[in-house]
Amino acid sequence: MSPVLAGVLQLLALMAALALAYVPLGNYLARVYSSPRHLRIEKWIYKGIGADPDTEMRWPAYLRGVLAFSVAGVLFLYLLQRLQGVLPGSLGFASIDPDQAFNTAASFVANTNWQSYYGEQAMGHVVQTAGLAVQNFVSAAVGIAVAVALVRGFARSRTGELGNFWADLVRGVVRVLVPIAVVGAVILVACGVIQNFSGIHEVGQFPGGAQEWNGGAVASQEVIKELGTNGGGYFNANSAHPFENPTPFTNLFEIFLILLIPVALTRTFGVMTGSVRQGYAILATMATIWLSFVALMMWTEFAHHGPALQAAGGAMEGKEVRFGIGGSSIFAVSTTLTSTGAVDSFHSSYTGLGGGITMLGMMLGEIAPGGVGSGLYGMLVMAVIAVFVAGLMVGRTPEYVGKKIGTREIKFAACYILVTPALVLVFTAAAMALPTPGDSMTNSGAHGFSEILYAYTSASNNNGSAFAGLNADTQWFNTTLGLAMLLGRFLPMVFVLALAGSLARQQPVPATKGTLRTEKPLFSGLLVGAVLIITGLTYFPALALGPLAEGLA
Numbered sequence: 001m002s003p004v005l006a007g008v009l010q011l012l013a014l015m016a017a018l019a020l021a022y023v024p025l026g027n028y029l030a031r032v033y034s035s036p037r038h039l040r041i042e043k044w045i046y047k048g049i050g051a052d053p054d055t056e057m058r059w060p061a062y063l064r065g066v067l068a069f070s071v072a073g074v075l076f077l078y079l080l081q082r083l084q085g086v087l088p089g090s091l092g093f094a095s096i097d098p099d100q101a102f103n104t105a106a107s108f109v110a111n112t113n114w115q116s117y118y119g120e121q122a123m124g125h126v127v128q129t130a131g132l133a134v135q136n137f138v139s140a141a142v143g144i145a146v147a148v149a150l151v152r153g154f155a156r157s158r159t160g161e162l163g164n165f166w167a168d169l170v171r172g173v174v175r176v177l178v179p180i181a182v183v184g185a186v187i188l189v190a191c192g193v194i195q196n197f198s199g200i201h202e203v204g205q206f207p208g209g210a211q212e213w214n215g216g217a218v219a220s221q222e223v224i225k226e227l228g229t230n231g232g233g234y235f236n237a238n239s240a241h242p243f244e245n246p247t248p249f250t251n252l253f254e255i256f257l258i259l260l261i262p263v264a265l266t267r268t269f270g271v272m273t274g275s276v277r278q279g280y281a282i283l284a285t286m287a288t289i290w291l292s293f294v295a296l297m298m299w300t301e302f303a304h305h306g307p308a309l310q311a312a313g314g315a316m317e318g319k320e321v322r323f324g325i326g327g328s329s330i331f332a333v334s335t336t337l338t339s340t341g342a343v344d345s346f347h348s349s350y351t352g353l354g355g356g357i358t359m360l361g362m363m364l365g366e367i368a369p370g371g372v373g374s375g376l377y378g379m380l381v382m383a384v385i386a387v388f389v390a391g392l393m394v395g396r397t398p399e400y401v402g403k404k405i406g407t408r409e410i411k412f413a414a415c416y417i418l419v420t421p422a423l424v425l426v427f428t429a430a431a432m433a434l435p436t437p438g439d440s441m442t443n444s445g446a447h448g449f450s451e452i453l454y455a456y457t458s459a460s461n462n463n464g465s466a467f468a469g470l471n472a473d474t475q476w477f478n479t480t481l482g483l484a485m486l487l488g489r490f491l492p493m494v495f496v497l498a499l500a501g502s503l504a505r506q507q508p509v510p511a512t513k514g515t516l517r518t519e520k521p522l523f524s525g526l527l528v529g530a531v532l533i534i535t536g537l538t539y540f541p542a543l544a545l546g547p548l549a550e551g552l553a
Helices: 003-032 040-049 059-082 098-109 125-155 165-190 218-227 248-273 276-302 307-312 324-337 352-363 374-394 407-433 445-460 475-504 521-545 547-552
Strands: 200-206 209-214
Touching: 003 165, 003 248, 003 276, 003 324, 040 165, 059 098, 059 125, 059 165, 059 475, 098 125, 098 475, 125 165, 125 218, 125 248, 125 374, 125 475, 165 218, 165 248, 218 248, 248 276, 248 324, 248 374, 276 324, 276 352, 276 374, 276 521, 324 352, 352 445, 352 521, 352 547, 374 407, 374 475, 374 521, 407 445, 407 475, 407 521, 445 475, 445 521, 445 547, 521 547
Parallel strands: none
Antiparallel strands: 200 209
16 A cells, blocks of 8 residues: 555544534534533532632633633643652652743643653652643643633623633533543553553663663643643654554544644534534634645655655655654644644655644644534634634625624734734744753754744744754743743633624624625635635745755745
């Protein structure tokens, strides 16, 4: 079987699996966030944290809940790392330095999981399980909660209430993430992913010294890092490591986990707003962008330029032979078009244009299908922009899902789409202008610029993957990337929740003959164009200096 055919068959199998899960999971998520009932374990949690799950919140109260919970998470994870040296199960590792502890705490709470450390050489069992793995669950649940709050903004009328953050958070963990993660972890263990609490083992003597590996609860963290679109690996090699991702099947299964909830949430949106066709239109937009990126990535990586690439069957540098170019390309696109950041190959070794595709996927806002929760609310904000543009074309007040898009709504949407580009470009410019940050670049020229651009793009868009050529473990990068991750995660949420509150107060507008049919293919095409033009072109000058210059050289 040719490598190209193998890649295409993997793609078809993945799409079939997602199609089978789409309706049942999407409907289940709608029931979870619409049910008035509370499970017994949920009631215990509410009592423990002192929350009343039946109290409806307006958007400022909902936002305060998000921020208070996240600040507490940053402080707890920071202290856990700083105290690692005196904790049991630390495997003899010392406490983490202050700047790196801040960076890691901000990273995992912001659902970014950028790692400027070697996981197997820095974090013990307690920090990995009680700190990082816990944040993988709750940060994903926060993203789903914010997305559901925006959906309620479209679904409700003449009220500013968006639900209860604490109830949405707890339900996301208890009813959604934990059950799927348990099943997924069992599957990964059965396929060879390790799950233990063993210490450090010496596995061989080599001229450079002894080779050592430590065990860990890898399968349970691997499944939630993909399912929650987190991405932080137990080992530095991330999902390229055989302990995390041993076979082509586990590779495809992990891609499935990455896409599962973001894809299903489009069905949840349709069900909760009373029009499943609206959900299909959003899904069609996401699928069009994702498939286009996969096709482009496979084309750039399979292209045979020179005898070395011809002998290998494509650009195999930095890729695992057990996954091949097809599996690696699908993984790379999926992890950068979502906020996952996990890698099964090294993006710095991709062709110039291939590396540019991974960067562009993040620059679009990771909305195809995007992160858990963040993908849906990001695409809905772009839908608001698209109907506004369409309204300007025909001279009519724009409407979306029965709600008018006025001055207030479009201001919130505009602020949302401006936040991350500003963070990426300002921090990248500062790093290139100052003398010290440039010393961290492994490469010079266009590729070196791409390393820094990729880092701030990954951090500001809460992705977490790296170009693998930048030494980011410095005070400058630990601090600035940490700030970029926090601002890139929570500033957009402010505008999303403000938009949700504004929409929820409106009276639904009945559809007329002049209403733009946003469930039709025409609108999906308009939405794809809005995403590529409004968001993509923002970064074109920066891309021209980096991956485009390298790819055309």
